[in-house]
Amino acid sequence: xxxxxxxVRPLLTLAGLLAVWWGVSRSSGIPAFLLPDPGSVxxxxxxxxxxxxxxxxxxxxxxxxxxLIGTGLGATGxxxxxxxxxxxxxxxxxxxxSQAVPVFALAPLLVLWFGFGIASKVVMxxxxxxxxxxxxxxxxxxxxxPGWLDLARTMxxxxxxxxxxxxxxxxxxxxxxxxxxxxxxxxxxxxxxxxVGASAGLGxxxxxxxxxxETDVMFAALFVLALMTVLLWTLVDRLLRRLLYWVPEG
Amino acid sequence: MRSDDRxxxxxxxxxxxxxxxxxxxxxxxxxxxxxxxxxxxxxxGVGKSSLLRVAAGLAxxxxxxxxxxxxLPVAGRIAWMGQRDLLYPWLSAIDNVTLGARxxxxxxxxxxxxxxxxxxxxxxxxxxxxxxxxxxxxxxxxIARTLYEDRPIVLMDxxxxxxxxxxxxxxxxxxxxxxxxxxxxxxxxDPLEACRLGERLVVLSGAPATPGEPVVLPGAxxxxxxxxxxLRTMASLLRTLGAAA
Numbered sequence: 045x046x047x048x049x050x051x052v053r054p055l056l057t058l059a060g061l062l063a064v065w066w067g068v069s070r071s072s073g074i075p076a077f078l079l080p081d082p083g084s085v086x087x088x089x090x091x092x093x094x095x096x097x098x099x100x101x102x103x104x105x106x107x108x109x110x111x112l113i114g115t116g117l118g119a120t121g122x123x124x125x126x127x128x129x130x131x132x133x134x135x136x137x138x139x140x141x142s143q144a145v146p147v148f149a150l151a152p153l154l155v156l157w158f159g160f161g162i163a164s165k166v167v168m169x170x171x172x173x174x175x176x177x178x179x180x181x182x183x184x185x186x187x188x189x190p191g192w193l194d195l196a197r198t199m200x201x202x203x204x205x206x207x208x209x210x211x212x213x214x215x216x217x218x219x220x221x222x223x224x225x226x227x228x229x230x231x232x233x234x235x236x237x238x239x240v241g242a243s244a245g246l247g248x249x250x251x252x253x254x255x256x257x258e259t260d261v262m263f264a265a266l267f268v269l270a271l272m273t274v275l276l277w278t279l280v281d282r283l284l285r286r287l288l289y290w291v292p293e294g
Numbered sequence: 295m296r297s298d299d300r301x302x303x304x305x306x307x308x309x310x311x312x313x314x315x316x317x318x319x320x321x322x323x324x325x326x327x328x329x330x331x332x333x334x335x336x337x338x339g340v341g342k343s344s345l346l347r348v349a350a351g352l353a354x355x356x357x358x359x360x361x362x363x364x365x366l367p368v369a370g371r372i373a374w375m376g377q378r379d380l381l382y383p384w385l386s387a388i389d390n391v392t393l394g395a396r397x398x399x400x401x402x403x404x405x406x407x408x409x410x411x412x413x414x415x416x417x418x419x420x421x422x423x424x425x426x427x428x429x430x431x432x433x434x435x436x437i438a439r440t441l442y443e444d445r446p447i448v449l450m451d452x453x454x455x456x457x458x459x460x461x462x463x464x465x466x467x468x469x470x471x472x473x474x475x476x477x478x479x480x481x482x483x484d485p486l487e488a489c490r491l492g493e494r495l496v497v498l499s500g501a502p503a504t505p506g507e508p509v510v511l512p513g514a515x516x517x518x519x520x521x522x523x524x525l526r527t528m529a530s531l532l533r534t535l536g537a538a539a
Contacts, residue, residue: 191376194352198374199443201397209397213384290384290423 080260085267088260095249096268102245104272106162106234110169111226117170118177118222125178126185143175147236155241165237165245172233173226180225184218185211217291220284227280231273246272301446301477302362302371303328304349309358311344318344320502321358328363331470331478331515333492334505335485335535341503342481343451349479350374350449362447373445375453379436381424387411388420391439403442410438414468430461437469448473450480454487463519466491470516485531489524490517495531499538506534 062082068074069081076084089096121139125132147168158164188211196206238247246269253261285293304326311318318341326332336342347353349360350372362368381390391410392402411420414434416427424432433454440448453469454462462484470491482488488495495509509527511517517524 191378191380192382194347194350194376195374195380196393196397197352198350198372198449199394199397200370201394205397205399209393210382213382216384290425292425 077257077259080263084260085263088258089264089267092249092261092264096246096265099244099246099249099265100268100272102162103165103231103234103238103247103269104276106165106237106245107169107230107272107276109162109166110233111173111230113166114170114173114226114230115177115223118174118226119181119219121174121178122181122185125182139175139178142171147172147233151236151240155237160241160243162244165234165242168237169230169233173230176225176229177219177222180222181215181219184215187218188214216288220288220291223280223284224277227277228273231269231276235269301329301475302364302366303330303477304360304368304447304479305363306345306349306360307358309345309348309360310356311341311348311353311358312356313344317502319355319358322502322504324496324505325363326477326479327494328477329475330493331473331480331491332494332496332508333488334479334481334496334498335483335488335531336498336503337535337538338483340498340501342498345498345503346449346451346479346481368447371445371447373440373443373448375436375440375448375450377452378456379424379429379432379453381432381435381439383424386421386423387416387427387435387438390424390435391442393439394443407438407442410441411435413441413472414438428461429457430465433457433461433465434468437465437472441472445476447477448479450478452481452483455483462487463490467516474515485528485535486519486524488531489528490519491515495527497531497534497538506538 066082069076069079072079080088121135125135150171151164151168154164154167158167192210192214193206196210201209234245235247235250238245239251242248246265249265250262253259253265304324306322306324306326309319309322309324322345324345334342334345344353348355349368351369352374360368362371381387382393385393388404388407388411391407392404395402408417408420411417414437416431416434416438419427419431419435424435427435433456436453450469454465457465466487480491489511492509492511493515495511497506498504499506509531511523511527513521513523
């Protein structure tokens with residue numbers, strides 16, 4: 045794919061969406077407090093730039109902390125499960141439980157336990173991403189090509205040396221896949237936490253704007269949230285591509 | 295392999311191996327003579343790879359033992375070449391060659407690795423990733439890695455089967471030349487490969503599998519593909535394999 049097309053295609057899609065949005069808000073007769081037009085959202089974005097910038101910083105901090113802690117815990121959990129089948133039998137139900145209970149249902153409890161500050165949102169983000177990271181990484185660690193393991197064994201390697209030099213690098217593409225998913229969904233955890241109880245963050249701004257029927261501010265916050273997630277994902281994707289220099293680009 | 299120690303042969307005796315209800319080997323005995331290139335053939339599923347894995351210590355037999363003919367244990371004196379090149383895609387050619395050292399917590403000898411890469415014609419590709427090498431180059435890098443391990447016994451499981459016939463011929467020549475003097479046990483499906491490289495051919499057949507009377511081929515290896523003796527042996531080998539299948 046030519047480079048120009050890669051850069052232009054998302055912009056074209058965005059422009060198309062804006063045009064449709066503008067057309068609908070102008071011609072459908074839907075009142076502005078239900079569907080503001082792109083122009084008034086842009087104005088809201090500009091007027092509320094300080095509030096939105098601060099809120100983005102809060103949500104971004106929660107998301108990144110959640111990602112770091114969740115990835116660390118997930119990687120540790122995957123390693124532990126692969127090395128101890130007994131531990132896996134204990135951990136797996138817990139892991140499934142963390143997915144079976146909707147984060148939405150847990151959110152009020154977490155806010156009650158961890159407070160209105162950033163801690164409860166970080167825990168939410170961790171809960172959301174722990175499963176994809178652990179599952180993907182554990183899967184990758186288990187699926188090392190048998191030939192690679194055989195060769196390393198005939199070279200007289202200890203299990204620990206095989207883990208470090210063969211199984212870990214071989215599992216990195218699977219780990220990367222898990223981390224990409226985690227990056228895309230971590231902000232969901234943070235924002236749900238903010239909806240349930242917070243004093244800062246994009247979710248908090250949305251909730252307040254919604255209560256005052258400031259739909260344009262809501263849309264502006266939503267736009268900033270989407271932009272933040274896309275940029276964060278792109279950054280992680282770039283880092284992973286550099287780290288996984290040996291994986292052919294699909 | 296240091297020139298002062300002669301490689302031992304392999305003595306397999308009383309070997310029994312079962313897979314579920316299937317008995318692959320029952321009290322199998324096989325001698326792999328020291329310092330020779332032995333080639334093992336047989337129908338798919340007869341148990342060639344299993345035998346090689348047991349010899350390499352990768353699988354435990356239900357009974358029997360595998361000893362070196364000098365009476366010392368086999369462990370730690372075997373280099374392995376599996377099906378395909380088994381290069382680790384995240385390591386450059388030279389890092390693949392020296393991986394054994396890192397796996398054993400030894401300091402990699404880059405100068406020796408470079409020298410070996412030179413001998414397989416890859417001196418200028420030491421820094422290349424496997425994905426940047428052709429199939430033949432990858433297999434040559436795998437030979438350099440096997441040589442770097444410097445073990446007296448080399449076990450090979452259809453190492454050249456993924457190569458096209460021209461490249462395969464070249465890599466066979468290289469392997470025969472560079473592995474000369476070591477005890478080699480190689481599995482192949484290719485009768486021509488067997489007759490070009492083998493100093494001793496063993497056909498494994500039956501269930502449970504037993505080795506046939508070994509065919510000893512005279513003359514230096516690698517033999518040219520159009521050698522009359524090679525062609526004659528290949529024809530009789532095809533008959534034997536056809537009858538066994």
